[in-house]
Amino acid sequence: MITIALSKGRIFDETVPLLKAAGIVALENPESSRKLILATNRREVRLIIVRASDVPTYVQYGGADLGVAGKDVLDEHGSAGLYQPLDLNIARCRMMVAVRKDFDYAGAARRGARLKVATKYVQTAREHFAAKGMHVDLIKLYGSMELAPLVGLADAIVDLVSTGGTLKANNLVAVEEIAPVSSRLVVNQAALKVKREMIQPLIAAFARAVAAPAG
Ligand code: ADP
Ligand code: MG
Numbered sequence: 303m304i305t306i307a308l309s310k311g312r313i314f315d316e317t318v319p320l321l322k323a324a325g326i327v328a329l330e331n332p333e334s335s336r337k338l339i340l341a342t343n344r345r346e347v348r349l350i351i352v353r354a355s356d357v358p359t360y361v362q363y364g365g366a367d368l369g370v371a372g373k374d375v376l377d378e379h380g381s382a383g384l385y386q387p388l389d390l391n392i393a394r395c396r397m398m399v400a401v402r403k404d405f406d407y408a409g410a411a412r413r414g415a416r417l418k419v420a421t422k423y424v425q426t427a428r429e430h431f432a433a434k435g436m437h438v439d440l441i442k443l444y445g446s447m448e449l450a451p452l453v454g455l456a457d458a459i460v461d462l463v464s465t466g467g468t469l470k471a472n473n474l475v476a477v478e479e480i481a482p483v484s485s486r487l488v489v490n491q492a493a494l495k496v497k498r499e500m501i502q503p504l505i506a507a508f509a510r511a512v513a514a515p516a517g
Pocket of ligand 1: 309310311312313353354355371372373374375393394395462463464465483484485
């Protein structure tokens, strides 16, 4: 049996075509089913539905053999025990620093001001500002980061941005890109050895589908 960990929403939606190219079709839709284990057309392959930030944990400890996780999540989690053979080029966005439109970020950075930064991505933010030699107080949030600068909880946020629509709707602007983000295939290193005959063809099929996306 091969277990693949996915999260609901865009990662599931954008992984479906890649699975299909590898001959794998889920028998249920996670958006409408309450099941957390989904059977597929292949008896030896099942999908599990977990929180996006839990995918690396399931794969690392062997609760799943493979998974799809954003680079944002992998950078926060660390890569211990995880083999990352493939950038799937899906769920693309950017990790950005954003502030209120009326906040002078460049000026604050130049003056060496100590900034309050709210984010779900504490490790990523810590490394980014340390590399720039900026002093920051990090405030851990679990969602709706955009709110923090509006109510004075923080001067800046570190968050994912794709269209910028949410920032704009909340009078924020992106002032710095930390890194481009896309989702990666992650594989449990022990599973790769023990189940190589099943996992290696899957990785190869995913790689072909990424290189030549079907219309
Ligand atoms: P959760 O709400 O569980 O934190 P999301 O569904 O918001 O997770 O995001 C899951 C993953 O999708 C993220 O880890 C990231 O890699 C990717 N992602 C998040 N926001 C965007 C976005 N705006 N555009 C593209 N991909 C995104
Ligand atoms: Mg979300």
